[in-house]
Amino acid sequence: MEGLSFSTDVRIRFAETDAQGIAHHASFVVWLEVARVAYLERNAGGYQAIRDRGIEVLTTEVRLRYHRAAYFDETLTVWTRCTDLRGARFTYEYRVERGDKIVADGYTRHATVDRETYRPTRVPAWLAETIATAESSSA
Amino acid sequence: MEGLSFSTDVRIRFAETDAQGIAHHASFVVWLEVARVAYLERNAGGYQAIRDRGIEVLTTEVRLRYHRAAYFDETLTVWTRCTDLRGARFTYEYRVERGDKIVADGYTRHATVDRETYRPTRVPAWLAETIATAESSSA
Amino acid sequence: MEGLSFSTDVRIRFAETDAQGIAHHASFVVWLEVARVAYLERNAGGYQAIRDRGIEVLTTEVRLRYHRAAYFDETLTVWTRCTDLRGARFTYEYRVERGDKIVADGYTRHATVDRETYRPTRVPAWLAETIATAESSSA
Amino acid sequence: MEGLSFSTDVRIRFAETDAQGIAHHASFVVWLEVARVAYLERNAGGYQAIRDRGIEVLTTEVRLRYHRAAYFDETLTVWTRCTDLRGARFTYEYRVERGDKIVADGYTRHATVDRETYRPTRVPAWLAETIATAESSSA
Numbered sequence: 001m002e003g004l005s006f007s008t009d010v011r012i013r014f015a016e017t018d019a020q021g022i023a024h025h026a027s028f029v030v031w032l033e034v035a036r037v038a039y040l041e042r043n044a045g046g047y048q049a050i051r052d053r054g055i056e057v058l059t060t061e062v063r064l065r066y067h068r069a070a071y072f073d074e075t076l077t078v079w080t081r082c083t084d085l086r087g088a089r090f091t092y093e094y095r096v097e098r099g100d101k102i103v104a105d106g107y108t109r110h111a112t113v114d115r116e117t118y119r120p121t122r123v124p125a126w127l128a129e130t131i132a133t134a135e136s137s138s139a
Numbered sequence: 140m141e142g143l144s145f146s147t148d149v150r151i152r153f154a155e156t157d158a159q160g161i162a163h164h165a166s167f168v169v170w171l172e173v174a175r176v177a178y179l180e181r182n183a184g185g186y187q188a189i190r191d192r193g194i195e196v197l198t199t200e201v202r203l204r205y206h207r208a209a210y211f212d213e214t215l216t217v218w219t220r221c222t223d224l225r226g227a228r229f230t231y232e233y234r235v236e237r238g239d240k241i242v243a244d245g246y247t248r249h250a251t252v253d254r255e256t257y258r259p260t261r262v263p264a265w266l267a268e269t270i271a272t273a274e275s276s277s278a
Numbered sequence: 279m280e281g282l283s284f285s286t287d288v289r290i291r292f293a294e295t296d297a298q299g300i301a302h303h304a305s306f307v308v309w310l311e312v313a314r315v316a317y318l319e320r321n322a323g324g325y326q327a328i329r330d331r332g333i334e335v336l337t338t339e340v341r342l343r344y345h346r347a348a349y350f351d352e353t354l355t356v357w358t359r360c361t362d363l364r365g366a367r368f369t370y371e372y373r374v375e376r377g378d379k380i381v382a383d384g385y386t387r388h389a390t391v392d393r394e395t396y397r398p399t400r401v402p403a404w405l406a407e408t409i410a411t412a413e414s415s416s417a
Numbered sequence: 418m419e420g421l422s423f424s425t426d427v428r429i430r431f432a433e434t435d436a437q438g439i440a441h442h443a444s445f446v447v448w449l450e451v452a453r454v455a456y457l458e459r460n461a462g463g464y465q466a467i468r469d470r471g472i473e474v475l476t477t478e479v480r481l482r483y484h485r486a487a488y489f490d491e492t493l494t495v496w497t498r499c500t501d502l503r504g505a506r507f508t509y510e511y512r513v514e515r516g517d518k519i520v521a522d523g524y525t526r527h528a529t530v531d532r533e534t535y536r537p538t539r540v541p542a543w544l545a546e547t548i549a550t551a552e553s554s555s556a
Contacts, residue, residue: 014454014464015165015447017158019211024154025337026307030432033304037431037490047431048490059303063341069396072158073454073465118347153315153325154308164476165446169293172443176292176351186292187351198442202480208535212315212326257486293443295436297489302432350436 004079004095005135008038012074022069028104029062032094035078036108039092043082043134044127054115055124060089064106074098082131088112088120090131143218143234144274147177151213161208167243168201171233174217175247178231182221182273183266194263195254199228203245213237221270227251227259229270282357282373283413286316290352300347306382307340310372313356314386317370321360321412322405333402334393338367342384352376360409366390366398368409421496421512422552425455429491439486445521446479449511452495453525456509460499460551461544472541473532477506481523491515499548505529505537507548 016027040047050057070076077097084091088111096104114121155166179186189196209215216236223230227250235243253260294305318325328335348354355375362369366389374382392399433444457464467474487493494514501508505528513521531538 013447014157014450015163018153019156019158019160020334020336021158021160025340026154026304026311029304029307029340030430033431046490056298058298058347059344061341061343062303062307063339065339066337069336073463152308153311159473159475164479165443165450168443168446168479169291172292185351195437197437197486198483200480200482201442201446202478204478205476208475212324292435293441296431297434297436297438299436299438304432 003081004093005081006035006039006042007077007079008035010034010076010078012070012072012076014072017072020069022071025064025066028064028066028096031076031078031096032062032064032080032092032106032108035080035094036092039080039082044130050127051115053124055121055127056113056115056118058111058113059108060111061109062106063108064104066104068098068101068103070096070098070103076103081135083135085123085128085131088122090123142220143232144220145174145178145181146216146218147174149173149215149217151209151211151215153211156211159208161210162213164203164205167203167205167235170215170217170235171201171203171219171231171245171247174219174233175231178219178221183269189266190254192263193254194260194266195252195257197250197252198247199250200248201245202247203243205243207237207240207242209235209237209242215242220274222274224262224267224270227261229262281359282371283359284313284317284320285355285357286313288312288354288356290348290350290354292350295350298347300349301352303342303344306342306344306374309354309356309374310340310342310358310370310384310386313358313372314370317358317360322408328405329393331402332393333399333405334391334396336389336391337386338389339387340384341386342382344382346376346379346381348374348376348381354381359413361413363401363406363409366400368401420498421510422498423452423456423459424494424496425452427451427493427495429487429489429493431489434489437486439488440491442481442483445481445483445513448493448495448513449479449481449497449509449523449525452497452511453509456497456499461547467544468532470541471532472538472544473530473535475528475530476525477528478526479523480525481511481521483521485515485518485520487513487515487520493520498552500552502540502545502548505539507540 010031018024037047079095091109093107112123149170157163176186218234230248232246251262288309296302357373369387371385390401427448435441496512508526510524529540
């Protein structure tokens with residue numbers, strides 16, 4: 001997937017469908033989170049490791065465009081990369097695919113806060129460097 | 140509803156349905172929780188008040204029997220009462236109705252723990268008395 | 279709320295919170311849907327009436343910006359209006375408020391499809407007119 | 418796992434946690450469903466294959482006992498077997514484990530219905546035999 005460095009697969013659960021017979025659109029928001037957690041596990045020792053160092057990551061924006069319906073038991077591939085890491089803010093971009101068809105795409109924006117005070121705090125240098133390395137090596 | 144002292148209404152959300160065209164069975168577990176929160180608001184100043192006093196309430200058991208399917212946008216009435224309050228444990232019983240039809244029934248069991256240590260701690264006397272009063276006055 | 283004609287209240291459920299102690303960001307996507315359903319009940323005889331006439335409404339885009347965290351048991355007011363109704367497509371705009379504070383805002387885009395074929399079909403005239411009347415009378 | 422013939426792993430998602438910092442108890446109900454779907458994929462060509470033959474499987478009862486809290490990003494193993502298959506009804510038993518610790522156990526009961534009429538219909542012979550073979554070979 002051009003430009004997006006990392007992917008993780010999600011199998012659509014029956015509980016994630018709705019009475020239209022398709023995956024409910026809110027389910028995709030959860031799958032993007034699953035992809036971020038997998039990305040951080042690969043590239044930064046895991047989201048829990050970040051939390052354990054006193055940082056919480058908030059979601060400040062979600063944008064998703066749905067191009068095709070997705071169905072129970074299908075396997076979707078969520079491609080993602082981390083971009084625009086500056087200060088306490090960064091962005092993930094996504095493409096959700098089924099085989100060679102695009103099902104959805106979008107981005108989420110995030111801010112790092114101190115776990116005790118919930119005040120904005122810069123993305124720690126170790127994390128910023130780890131992500132920069134991951135993204136440059138995959139380009 | 141015979142014996143069950145309190146009720147709260149739930150309107151079935153589209154996101155709570157599944158590809159069978161009915162409310163997903165896990166949605167009912169959330170509605171029972173909504174009923175408990177409403178019950179505690181009426182009878183004990185709210186669940187948050189209990190948490191603010193250093194107590195967390197864990198769910199230790201769920202049992203639900205489903206008698207009829209429920210559908211998008213229907214209003215269900217969740218009848219409940221609190222019983223068997225002893226030490227750090229208590230039970231809620233439920234009947235979920237649509238009009239005069241029973242849709243589901245069951246119970247949940249709970250344990251109170253200290254919010255810091257997550258060790259079992261007796262249900263505080265003020266809460267036990269409040270619930271005893273609520274249940275005896277509704278009998 | 280300036281420009282947004284309709285509001286519905288949502289009480290945050292415990293199941294909608296996450297381990298950050300706040301409402302999970304995907305929960306908001308469900309609340310926007312709750313607001314749309316309430317809007318259609320007020321203005322068009324309900325979403326089920328639309329489905330009963332052979333129309334299904336798909337969500338084609340979601341955009342949400344989160345301005346403040348929201349917490350268990352808080353009541354949020356979801357303000358909304360329907361705009362840009364053209365052909366088989368329309369948009370809802372939202373502001374989610376707690377008291378006089380904005381918690382989130384955004385929009386969703388939708389397309390109407392035939393319930394049997396899932397092919398795009400124009401928004402029926404009766405529905406377009408009903409919504410136009412609702413929005414003009416609230417301006 | 419003694420007596421339970423099949424297992425599938427579930428990784429706890431952040432969206433599945435709650436403000437107690439643990440996996441929400443309703444999440445387990447969804448994981449049991451994930452295990453049933455995986456079981457049917459292994460033993461009966463998949464749940465979708467059953468639906469494609471005109472059968473829908475309803476959940477008529479859920480019982481879950483929670484023995485330990487489970488946390489974000491942990492991997493749980495859901496052990497299951499299918500039992501008591503008679504007429505239009507059958508049962509799944511479960512043990513949910515983290516390493517060698519039991520986290521939860523319970524059962525769900527189900528009924529097969531005709532997909533058009535939603536009337537009870539016997540479990541098809543091919544499915545009953547497939548499951549009987551799977552369970553006897555694993556004993």
